[in-house]
């Protein structure tokens with residue numbers, strides 16, 4: 001059974017339809033991307049998964065149970081953690097307060113706590129008493145990821161995790177994600193860039209105008225994966 005399975009999701013804002021039947025699956029420990037140019041419906045798909053908007057139709061299943069239309073805490077409790085677009089770190093809370101605000105240890109899942117996220121991101125330990133507003137973009141991104149990890153998710157969803165970051169910090173984030181993958185964490189990466197993701201992910205979904213137009217499997221494409229993805233993305 002899939003960890004997450006989207007079936008024929010349609011959704012939009014007001015009367016404007018944005019998603020036209022999204023099908024997407026993620027298995028335990030799989031790393032999958034959702035790639036597409038600006039405005040194609042990536043963030044809307046994430047919002048539909050997380051219960052931040054109500055899908056017009058279709059199912060959002062976790063372990064075969066449908067959560068479509070349920071509030072965000074329900075999908076969170078089921079084991080899905082989000083690193084939102086724009087990071088959304090609380091500016092007037094310290095790093096540590098940001099992390100503790102999210103902390104959760106659902107039954108049987110206790111990999112992450114303050115100590116282990118500080119081991120994972122030593123920079124955050126150094127900055128633990130600094131306010132969110134005082135952090136660099138890269139540090140804020142680390143807080144956003146660490147905060148999602150503090151919920152001990154089985155599936156981590158990252159919406160444009162490295163947008164606007166300097167290349168070196170971007171590399172560091174990808175390295176951390178590769179470590180999570182090696183530990184068996186399932187990850188859904190949303191992005192516009194294919195370069196770094198091509199090597200990290202098992203499978204790629206390409207979204208265009210609210211529909212998945214193709215699925216590309218890393219194993220099948222081998223070295224040619226970046227070129228294949230760029231062709232599908234019309235880059």
Ligand SMILES: Nc1ncnc2c1ncn2[C@@H]1O[C@H](COP(=O)(O)OP(=O)(O)OP(=O)(O)O)[C@@H](O)[C@H]1O
Pocket residue numbers: 013018036037038039040041042043044045192
């Ligand atoms: N809150 C909103 N209200 C109305 N329309 C919205 C809202 N959010 C997004 N849209 C519209 O929905 C469409 C898809 O947007 P979405 O943010 O899902 O795209 P995206 O693929 O994530 O792109 P980006 O990379 O620019 O974030 C766009 O036409 C956008 O203008």
